[in-house]
Amino acid sequence: MTWPAILALAAGVYAMKAIGPVVVRRRELPERWRAMTGLVAVPMLAALIVVQTVTDGPRFVADARLPAVAVAAVAVWRGAPFAVTVALAAATSALLHALV
Amino acid sequence: MLTRALAIGLATGAYGLSFGALAVAAGLSLAQAVAMSAFVFTGATQLSVVGALAAGGAAAPAVASGLVLASRHVAYGVAVAPVLPGTLRARLLAAHLVIDESTAMARAQPDPRRARVAFWATGASVFAFWNAATIAGALIGSAIADPAALGLDAVFPAAFVALLSPRLATGPARRAALAGAAIAVALVPVAPAGVPVLAAIAATLVAAPAARRP
Numbered sequence: 001m002t003w004p005a006i007l008a009l010a011a012g013v014y015a016m017k018a019i020g021p022v023v024v025r026r027r028e029l030p031e032r033w034r035a036m037t038g039l040v041a042v043p044m045l046a047a048l049i050v051v052q053t054v055t056d057g058p059r060f061v062a063d064a065r066l067p068a069v070a071v072a073a074v075a076v077w078r079g080a081p082f083a084v085t086v087a088l089a090a091a092t093s094a095l096l097h098a099l100v
Numbered sequence: 101m102l103t104r105a106l107a108i109g110l111a112t113g114a115y116g117l118s119f120g121a122l123a124v125a126a127g128l129s130l131a132q133a134v135a136m137s138a139f140v141f142t143g144a145t146q147l148s149v150v151g152a153l154a155a156g157g158a159a160a161p162a163v164a165s166g167l168v169l170a171s172r173h174v175a176y177g178v179a180v181a182p183v184l185p186g187t188l189r190a191r192l193l194a195a196h197l198v199i200d201e202s203t204a205m206a207r208a209q210p211d212p213r214r215a216r217v218a219f220w221a222t223g224a225s226v227f228a229f230w231n232a233a234t235i236a237g238a239l240i241g242s243a244i245a246d247p248a249a250l251g252l253d254a255v256f257p258a259a260f261v262a263l264l265s266p267r268l269a270t271g272p273a274r275r276a277a278l279a280g281a282a283i284a285v286a287l288v289p290v291a292p293a294g295v296p297v298l299a300a301i302a303a304t305l306v307a308a309p310a311a312r313r314p
Binding site for chain 2: 004077085090091
């Protein structure tokens with residue numbers, strides 16, 4: 001199941017990257033279209049955060065992930081680099097797992 | 101400029117290290133994690149698919165979400181196309197290096213010649229560090245016995261917080277984020293795994309018309 005998924009992803013992402021350099025070359029995209037492609041990742045990332053922080057299958061749960069992600073949000077807000085943010089979240093969750 | 105390209109590569113290396121460790125913790129083999137970084141080569145998409153598989157989601161919605169998340173590369177490719185070299189072979193190779201970092205560096209240059217150098221230098225630097233770091237991360241991840249004890253359950257959502265934050269600079273983006281989260285919350289109890297995230301794309305339509313107005 002994993003290999004076909006990786007191949008499909010690789011082919012799809014390459015095709016999208018190649019539209020500009022290989023097909024379009026020197027033309028400009030319509031403004032509205034550019035705004036849409038720039039924005040589409042935003043609601044998906046927001047949805048991913050919600051789903052992976054407070055759900056377990058079809059249920060909502062509040063476990064160690066919630067305070068850990070809150071710590072990550074504060075770290076990002078204070079300008080912490082990516083690796084530090086992720087490490088702080090993992091440490092928070094690990095600590096809570098060890099205590100509870 | 102070359103120093104800058106190296107520094108950007110080094111920074112994404114830290115991110116690649118996390119990806120490698122997470123991919124293995126999510127159940128991918130070393131070869132699968134490495135193949136993903138070499139051939140998919142776009143961080144947010146790789147993380148979202150691995151995260152969805154780790155959460156027990158089906159492959160099809162995970163791949164569909166990952167591809168939609170990667171759709172911004174169409175705009176990146178179009179943005180850098182004018183400064184890329186003329187031969188088809190060079191353009192086919194350049195296409196693989198079209199990522200957030202190489203596009204941003206190329207667009208920041210004052211003339212096409214420097215933009216071309218910046219694109220290749222940044223793309224090659226990030227590709228080298230990203231893949232080397234993925235291998236290292238996957239090896240470290242394989243050596244860890246119990247991922248849950250290390251708090252890896254919180255790592256994916258924390259990574260997405262770090263990826264989302266710089267994209268929230270405008271009002272339409274913040275509205276799209278809120279609407280996307282609301283759609284996901286509404287669908288989680290009723291829709292199969294993976295569908296709530298895919299459906300959140302609809303929030304783009306809510307926010308995009310507003311993006312045109314100053």
